Amino acid sequence: MPRTQETVLEIDLRALKHNFEYLKSRITKGAKLLVVVKAYAYGSDANQIAKYLEKLDVDYFAVAYTNEGVALRDAGITKPILVLHPQPINYKTLIERCLEPSLYNFNSFNNFLEVATNEQQQNYPIHIKFNTGLNRLGFNEIDIEAIYNKLQTTASVKVKSIFSHLAASEDLNENEFTLRQIQSFQSITELFINTFGYKPMLHLCNTSGILNYPEAHLDMVRSGIGIYGFGNSEKENKNFIPIATLKSVISQIHTIEKGETVGYNRAFKSDSDLKTATIPIGHADGIGRQYGNGKGFVTINGNPAYIVGNVCMDMIMVNVSDIDCQEGDEVIVFGKQPNASQFAERANTISYEIITAISQRIKRLIIK
Numbered sequence: 001m002p003r004t005q006e007t008v009l010e011i012d013l014r015a016l017k018h019n020f021e022y023l024k025s026r027i028t029k030g031a032k033l034l035v036v037v038k039a040y041a042y043g044s045d046a047n048q049i050a051k052y053l054e055k056l057d058v059d060y061f062a063v064a065y066t067n068e069g070v071a072l073r074d075a076g077i078t079k080p081i082l083v084l085h086p087q088p089i090n091y092k093t094l095i096e097r098c099l100e101p102s103l104y105n106f107n108s109f110n111n112f113l114e115v116a117t118n119e120q121q122q123n124y125p126i127h128i129k130f131n132t133g134l135n136r137l138g139f140n141e142i143d144i145e146a147i148y149n150k151l152q153t154t155a156s157v158k159v160k161s162i163f164s165h166l167a168a169s170e171d172l173n174e175n176e177f178t179l180r181q182i183q184s185f186q187s188i189t190e191l192f193i194n195t196f197g198y199k200p201m202l203h204l205c206n207t208s209g210i211l212n213y214p215e216a217h218l219d220m221v222r223s224g225i226g227i228y229g230f231g232n233s234e235k236e237n238k239n240f241i242p243i244a245t246l247k248s249v250i251s252q253i254h255t256i257e258k259g260e261t262v263g264y265n266r267a268f269k270s271d272s273d274l275k276t277a278t279i280p281i282g283h284a285d286g287i288g289r290q291y292g293n294g295k296g297f298v299t300i301n302g303n304p305a306y307i308v309g310n311v312c313m314d315m316i317m318v319n320v321s322d323i324d325c326q327e328g329d330e331v332i333v334f335g336k337q338p339n340a341s342q343f344a345e346r347a348n349t350i351s352y353e354i355i356t357a358i359s360q361r362i363k364r365l366i367i368k
């Protein structure tokens with residue numbers, strides 16, 4: 001790999017394949033694997049990731065919003081795509097592009113039925129989401145009868161799956177709560193099957209659900225973060241390889257004398273002589289101001305270089321007093337070591353936030 005000459009997010013498809021195959025090895029035989037490619041495939045490159053996963057014969061994709069599904073169809077993706085959180089204003093587009101909606105309350109459900117009927121659809125696949133404790137989106141068990149009654153009046157849609165989402169599958173201290181969610185989904189499933197007279201596909205687990213609750217894999221599992229290389233625990237992280245490496249370069253090196261300040265608002269005041277390096281990545285690229293003033297660090301020639309002063313929009317300055325480096329040298333923000341989870345920890349956040357925050361102006365470089 002030649003040294004980078006600008007800020008770039010490298011995407012390692014071999015790592016992606018490893019994570020995909022590792023997850024498959026952890027999934028109950030016969031269960032399908034849906035890969036969540038929302039938010040540009042967790043900040044990487046949704047089109048490239050989805051194309052590669054289609055070659056690996058993934059079963060299903062999910063996105064959050066309709067426009068994300070449209071972009072995948074434009075890129076030639078043909079596998080089924082579940083849209084987890086579409087808005088009624090986009091239902092017509094959603095149908096035109098063969099995307100499958102998650103419907104989670106009577107407002108979304110009635111609206112979709114109306115649009116599907118107007119569009120003269122027959123058995124259009126829909127997915128019904130139930131709330132089992134996350135209290136974010138979802139019908140309740142008590143709504144099943146009304147859903148059934150409403151569906152008796154039309155043949156425009158057909159329930160392809162019912163699903164729910166776990167609130168704390170990565171946190172074993174919440175094991176009891178998660179088991180209650182699993183039980184609650186089971187009860188919903190039984191009533192649904194009794195009422196409707198057939199069994200739709202059932203799915204409940206996200207990545208940590210897959211790893212920690214093998215008894216709940218059901219007909220399909222939904223993985224996001226695992227595919228991108230994180231297992232949400234020290235133990236499980238060892239089984240995954242982060243696919244994304246954020247790299248940059250040193251633009252300029254400064255010698256700062258005792259008493260001088262660095263950056264906006266003069267937030268850093270030097271109490272000794274030091275050497276700083278200016279790096280072309282800033283808060284507009286996803287490195288938030290919370291990483292400033294000594295919290296976050298980048299890695300230069302194997303050594304940590306902490307951020308000096310405030311994070312600027314397009315730049316950070318880092319302390320390289322004790323690092324042998326020159327202008328033009330490569331900088332690692334996060335990748336395999338330190339990984340995005342370790343980088344994010346310094347600002348009290350999680351891998352999910354930092355990887356999805358990397359701005360679209362940063363070039364994605366696919367490594368085959």
Ligand SMILES: *Cc1c(COP(=O)(O)O)cnc(C)c1O
Pocket residue numbers: 036084165205206207208222223224225226
């Ligand atoms: C984002 C999302 C997932 C993926 O979760 P991970 O923890 O990244 O595996 C699964 N299901 C739903 C409903 C989601 O919104």
